[in-house]
Each structure stands twice: as structure tokens, then as C-alpha cells.
Amino acid sequence: MRLTEREIVAVLRHHHYKITPQRRAVIQTITAVTSHVTPTAIHERTHREHPNIGLVTIYRTLEILARLKLICELHAGDNCPSYTIGTPEHHHHLICSGCGQVIDFTRHDLTKLERDLSAETGFEIKSHVLDFTGFCGSCQKQKHRTT
Amino acid sequence: MRLTEREIVAVLRHHHYKITPQRRAVIQTITAVTSHVTPTAIHERTHREHPNIGLVTIYRTLEILARLKLICELHAGDNCPSYTIGTPEHHHHLICSGCGQVIDFTRHDLTKLERDLSAETGFEIKSHVLDFTGFCGSCQKQKHRTT
DNA sequence: AAAGTAAATGAAAATACTTTTCATTTGGAT
DNA sequence: ATCCAAATGAAAAGTATTTTCATTTACTTT
Structure with missing residues (x-):
């Protein structure tokens, strides 16, 4: 939404x-x-x-x-x-290095890690970014062409 | 190292x-x-x-x-x-919005999530970024000052 | 060790990106 | 309908990055 x-x-x-x-x-x-x-x-x-x-x-x-x-x-x-x-909702990204498209996903809870890090370092953590980078289906195919 | x-x-x-x-x-x-x-x-x-x-x-x-x-x-x-x-080793970041210092940490394994995402989207995932942002101990104190 | 060569350098120019300034316009409160 | 602070566009200023090119240099081959 x-x-x-x-x-x-x-x-x-x-x-x-x-x-x-x-x-x-x-x-x-x-x-x-x-x-x-x-x-x-x-x-x-x-x-x-x-x-x-x-x-x-x-x-x-x-x-x-x-x-x-x-x-x-x-x-x-x-x-x-x-x-x-x-x-x-908070979300994360999956970015294609080839065509630049970005897919959002919401999955994955990082609150525990956040709490642990905060306790260890004394940081007051406000937000985080989790982005994956790679190649989408069609860009993978293009890579194998002999352009 | x-x-x-x-x-x-x-x-x-x-x-x-x-x-x-x-x-x-x-x-x-x-x-x-x-x-x-x-x-x-x-x-x-x-x-x-x-x-x-x-x-x-x-x-x-x-x-x-x-x-x-x-x-x-x-x-x-x-x-x-x-x-x-x-x-x-691959690592992640903890960034202070106040003073800009960056702490690296290696913890946290995302391979399972990576595999799941890859299966669902058809992406060939190459890398990821996991950065937390917040305020370090001393910058938290400074925030409470009246400038 | 000296010579030759492609790669690397610095300076300047060009390009790109973002912010600031300021005179003019305008949305919305009265 | 009037008013005024907020918003706008154009231009200038400020930054960040890349390109160009003549000169220098690290390293290979004698």
C-alpha cells in the first residue's frame, strides 16, 4: 500500500x-x-x-x-x-545494477539486531537501510550476449 | 583484519x-x-x-x-x-548522524534472506548494504543542550 | 644501466549537481 | 475582496566530479 x-x-x-x-x-x-x-x-x-x-x-x-x-x-x-x-510500512530494496529498477520488500525484522547493537555501542538507533544489489532476470540474459 | x-x-x-x-x-x-x-x-x-x-x-x-x-x-x-x-570480511555500518563517525560490524547473516529473495524475484544478488543510522553516545548528550 | 613506451600526472576547462539570492507571484486566511 | 507570508522562477553562486591534453614517470626491454 x-x-x-x-x-x-x-x-x-x-x-x-x-x-x-x-x-x-x-x-x-x-x-x-x-x-x-x-x-x-x-x-x-x-x-x-x-x-x-x-x-x-x-x-x-x-x-x-x-x-x-x-x-x-x-x-x-x-x-x-x-x-x-x-x-x-518500512521497507527495503532490491536494486538491479543493469537497468536500475528497484523492487521494494518489507520482509525481515531487524529489531533484535538493532537492540543488541544499541546496547553494545551506546548508539540511539534511528533508522536503517537494507539494500540488495544484483541483476534482474532480463539483465542477466543481456550480460551473456556478445554485444 | x-x-x-x-x-x-x-x-x-x-x-x-x-x-x-x-x-x-x-x-x-x-x-x-x-x-x-x-x-x-x-x-x-x-x-x-x-x-x-x-x-x-x-x-x-x-x-x-x-x-x-x-x-x-x-x-x-x-x-x-x-x-x-x-x-x-563483509561488514555493515553504524553511522552517527551527529558527528559522522562510522562503526563497522560484521555480525548478522543475511544469506538465507538473500536466497529467498533471489528465488522469488529471479534476481542474481551480488551484494547488499546494511547501514544503521542514529546518534552516538556523545551526540545524544549534545542534542539535549540548548545550543 | 639506458632507452623506449604506455600509463599516470597536474592544471585547466568542462560538465553536472545543488543551493542561495531576490524580485515577483499566489494560496489561503481574514 | 484584501492582504501577507510563503512559494516560485531565473540567475548566480557554490560544490562536486569528469574530461582534455601536454608533460612526466614507472617499469619493461634491451
């Missing part, structure tokens, strides 16, 4: 952010897309419908959405900072 | 890379440091001893070392791309 445009708008309103056409456009783009996308990619897509939206606005909107945990930031290899719409 | 300068140089030689004073200097810096460091930080440190080493050389050397898996890349929050000397 991913967040909808409607829900995101409601949260923004609740935090007294203005609902501008530009922000709606960004939210629409990001909810419509299934994969993680970079700020530039979001700009390009949004720009099609709203030709006069600036890249700056994308950055500013993403910053707000990330702070409110409405989108999920991904740091990994190429496309380093990229974003996807937040899922209320 | 972390890699030593000696071992890294041997691997480079084995791959027919030339052992230049600049490369040695970068390797010395990175083996001497316990934390993850950014390319710029590596340059600054190396520059003290070798005042005429260029930042470009740092980038080029890091690229080689990363490709040979002799150093470990970390993508996270600020200091996004940063590096530490590789440990032969």
Missing part, C-alpha cells in the same frame, strides 16, 4: 504547506512512477505537463516531502540520491 | 597498475584513517605530506581501488560518497 496523491496533499495541508499547482504536479509524477527517480528525472517528467516548472521547485518540494517521510530516499551507486513515494 | 598498504600495493601490481608515489600516498592516508572519508578529505590529508598531489589523482585512484574492492564505498546522507579501507 503506497501513499496516494490525496493523502500526501492532506499531510502537507496539515503542516500548513500551501498546495500549489507545482507541488501537485511533483506529487502526481512521483505517485505515478513505480521506480526510484532522481530529481532531474522528476523534473523532466513533470515538465511535460507543466512546462514552466523549475528544477529548483523540484528540489524544494522533495526536501519537504522527505522531511515529512512521505517519500523514501535511496542512496546507492549511480543515481545516487533518488526518491520514491513512501510506503507507510 | 583490515588490508594493509603492502597488501593493496601487491594487488595493484598484480593488476599491472603502476605504483606511483601519489598512489602510495593515497593508500597510506586511507589505511591510516579509521573512519570513512570523502575524496576531498583524503585529498586534504594526503596534501599535507605531498603538497603537489591533485584532487583528480585522488578520484582516479579511488576509482581503481573501488573497482578492485580494496576500499569500501559508503553512500549515506551527507558525505554521500565516502570510502574506507576494505576489510576482507
Whole structure:
């Protein structure tokens, strides 16, 4: 279950952010897309419908959405900072090095490990990232071609 | 057990890379440091001893070392791309959002999860990242100060 | 040990990415 | 309908990274 445009708008309103056409456009783009996308990619897509939206606005909107945990930031290899719409449940990633697609999965509980580490190191643990990287089915096949 | 300068140089030689004073200097810096460091930080440190080493050389050397898996890349929050000397064992990170220190830990086996995911999705999984983020002991205290 | 050569280097330019500044516009409260 | 703080776009500034290219150098082959 991913967040909808409607829900995101409601949260923004609740935090007294203005609902501008530009922000709606960004939210629409990001909810419509299934994969993680970079700020530039979001700009390009949004720009099609709203030709006069600036890249700056994308950055500013993403910053707000990330702070409110409405989108999920991904740091990994190429496309380093990229974003996807937040899922209320915490989740992890499975990233294809070939085509860049990202599959989310929720499985796997790390609370015990988290508690142990915290006890040992004195850290107050806030969050974690668990990302697997590899090659999806079709990219595996492509690797065997003699391009 | 972390890699030593000696071992890294041997691997480079084995791959027919030339052992230049600049490369040695970068390797010395990175083996001497316990934390993850950014390319710029590596340059600054190396520059003290070798005042005429260029930042470009740092980038080029890091690229080689990363490709040979002799150093470990970390993508996270600020200091996004940063590096530490590789440990032969696979390891995970515990990152302090306050001061940026990184503690490595080796615990926790994810092979079963990896196998399950692979079976379900058809992915050929190559690697994974497990990073915890939070605040270390002393940064927790600082948070409670009134600046 | 000297010479030859491909690889490596530094400086500068080019490119890419992100943030800041500021004058103008606008959403939404009144 | 009016007002004002918040949001916007354009441009500039600030960073980070990569490319280009003439020069130097580590290492191989004599």
C-alpha cells in the first residue's frame, strides 16, 4: 500500500504547506512512477505537463516531502540520491545494477539486531537501510550476449 | 583484519597498475584513517605530506581501488560518497548522524534472506548494504543542550 | 644501466549537481 | 475582496566530479 496523491496533499495541508499547482504536479509524477527517480528525472517528467516548472521547485518540494517521510530516499551507486513515494510500512530494496529498477520488500525484522547493537555501542538507533544489489532476470540474459 | 598498504600495493601490481608515489600516498592516508572519508578529505590529508598531489589523482585512484574492492564505498546522507579501507570480511555500518563517525560490524547473516529473495524475484544478488543510522553516545548528550 | 613506451600526472576547462539570492507571484486566511 | 507570508522562477553562486591534453614517470626491454 503506497501513499496516494490525496493523502500526501492532506499531510502537507496539515503542516500548513500551501498546495500549489507545482507541488501537485511533483506529487502526481512521483505517485505515478513505480521506480526510484532522481530529481532531474522528476523534473523532466513533470515538465511535460507543466512546462514552466523549475528544477529548483523540484528540489524544494522533495526536501519537504522527505522531511515529512512521505517519500523514501535511496542512496546507492549511480543515481545516487533518488526518491520514491513512501510506503507507510518500512521497507527495503532490491536494486538491479543493469537497468536500475528497484523492487521494494518489507520482509525481515531487524529489531533484535538493532537492540543488541544499541546496547553494545551506546548508539540511539534511528533508522536503517537494507539494500540488495544484483541483476534482474532480463539483465542477466543481456550480460551473456556478445554485444 | 583490515588490508594493509603492502597488501593493496601487491594487488595493484598484480593488476599491472603502476605504483606511483601519489598512489602510495593515497593508500597510506586511507589505511591510516579509521573512519570513512570523502575524496576531498583524503585529498586534504594526503596534501599535507605531498603538497603537489591533485584532487583528480585522488578520484582516479579511488576509482581503481573501488573497482578492485580494496576500499569500501559508503553512500549515506551527507558525505554521500565516502570510502574506507576494505576489510576482507563483509561488514555493515553504524553511522552517527551527529558527528559522522562510522562503526563497522560484521555480525548478522543475511544469506538465507538473500536466497529467498533471489528465488522469488529471479534476481542474481551480488551484494547488499546494511547501514544503521542514529546518534552516538556523545551526540545524544549534545542534542539535549540548548545550543 | 639506458632507452623506449604506455600509463599516470597536474592544471585547466568542462560538465553536472545543488543551493542561495531576490524580485515577483499566489494560496489561503481574514 | 484584501492582504501577507510563503512559494516560485531565473540567475548566480557554490560544490562536486569528469574530461582534455601536454608533460612526466614507472617499469619493461634491451
